[in-house]
Amino acid sequence: MKRELRSAGKFDRKLASLFEALEGLEKELQSRLDELVKGLLDGSISKAPQHHPTDDTCCLPLIDGYVVVFRPNQSLELGQDKAGRNILDFSKATLFDLLNIEDEQE
Amino acid sequence: MAREYARLRERNQLTLPASVVEQMGLSLGDIVEFSPNGNGGVQIHPAKIVKVGSAEAHEEEQDAKKDIQESRYTVIRSVGEFRKHVEKLRKGETPSVQEPETNHLTESQRHDVEAVVETTLMKLLSNLVEVEKSLRKRHHEERAAQRRKV
Numbered sequence: 001m002k003r004e005l006r007s008a009g010k011f012d013r014k015l016a017s018l019f020e021a022l023e024g025l026e027k028e029l030q031s032r033l034d035e036l037v038k039g040l041l042d043g044s045i046s047k048a049p050q051h052h053p054t055d056d057t058c059c060l061p062l063i064d065g066y067v068v069v070f071r072p073n074q075s076l077e078l079g080q081d082k083a084g085r086n087i088l089d090f091s092k093a094t095l096f097d098l099l100n101i102e103d104e105q106e
Numbered sequence: 107m108a109r110e111y112a113r114l115r116e117r118n119q120l121t122l123p124a125s126v127v128e129q130m131g132l133s134l135g136d137i138v139e140f141s142p143n144g145n146g147g148v149q150i151h152p153a154k155i156v157k158v159g160s161a162e163a164h165e166e167e168q169d170a171k172k173d174i175q176e177s178r179y180t181v182i183r184s185v186g187e188f189r190k191h192v193e194k195l196r197k198g199e200t201p202s203v204q205e206p207e208t209n210h211l212t213e214s215q216r217h218d219v220e221a222v223v224e225t226t227l228m229k230l231l232s233n234l235v236e237v238e239k240s241l242r243k244r245h246h247e248e249r250a251a252q253r254r255k256v
Contacts, residue, residue, distance in 0.1 A: 007191060009178040010170035013139060016195040017153035020137045030192065037188045051158075057167065059158070066155060069167060097179070099170035102158045 003041050007098045014101040018066065025063065032063050040070075046091035049081060057099065058088050065105035071097040126150075 007015075015033075022029055039045030048058035051069050058075070059067040072093035081087055090096075110123040122132075130152050132138065139153035156162040173179060182188045194200075 005182040005188070006174055006179040007182055007188075008170040008173040010166060010173050012180070012191075012195050013153070014155065014166075015192065016198075017137045017139060018155060019192075019196055020153070021135075021155065030189070033192065034185050034189065037182065038185050041182075041184065051167075052164075067158060069170075071171070097171070097174050099174075100163065100166050101155055102163050102166075103155045104158045 001043060001094065003043065003094050003096070005037065005040060005096045005098055008100075011098040011100060018062075018101055022064065029063050036060060036062070036068060040096050043091060047078065047087055047089050049083075050077075050086040050088050053086065058090065059102075059104075061104075062101065065103060067102055067104050068098065069100040069102060071099060 019026055019029065036045065045060070048060050051057040051059040056075065057069055057071045059069050062068050072088070072090035073095040074093045075088040075090040076092075078087045078089045107125050107129050110125060112120050112123060114120055130138070130150070132152060137153040139151045140148045141151065143149045156166060180191055182191060
């Protein structure tokens with residue numbers, strides 16, 4: 001199945017500033033990003049927690065408590081994880097919008 | 107805040123005036139973003155990564171969705187393309203926004219396509235009506251001819 005990502009201008013700016021903020025960890029950050037991009041494009045990443053209980057966005061851990069927020073063009077609710085978050089299955093999605101990078105740390 | 111000045115030093119280093127730092131709410135280790143202001147100058151903004159679930163995060167997600175809607179995005183089809191994209195971002199280059207494909211139309215393109223489809227359908231419909239009228243006419247004429255024969 002052919003899949004594509006669309007990297008929003010906002011996401012690009014956040015990504016550039018994260019590289020600045022994580023000086024010295026650039027290789028780790030790039031390799032985690034590569035892993036996420038590859039997983040979304042080849043379908044090996046097909047499930048993720050819903051980002052907000054009421055919208056169509058998901059999030060996946062990136063590095064050091066930061067998460068990537070993205071929106072698949074198709075998703076199904078699978079159930080809930082141990083933390084009570086909805087888990088979405090986007091195995092049939094063909095387009096992912098990379099939207100933001102946010103800090104999940106307390 | 108009054109107008110302030112700073113002198114550029116070696117390796118492009120610049121010290122922000124204290125009033126600017128205070129006005130922007132910056133502290134040690136914070137990242138700032140420079141962006142063109144459209145008049146040949148640049149604007150400077152704090153580039154904070156916001157907390158999940160905060161009002162700022164929600165606002166940023168909406169802005170990103172708007173970016174996508176208004177075609178301010180880059181299409182990534184492979185890890186290689188993504189790496190090149192990141193390289194450009196880190197050099198401060200503006201990524202080349204790809205023309206949206208037919209299945210990713212912008213709002214105005216979608217309206218254009220809808221208008222063309224609507225016009226074509228209306229023409230087809232009107233042709234069908236004309237064809238039906240002429241068929242009926244022919245049918246009536248044939249029946250009239252048959253009656254005359256009888």
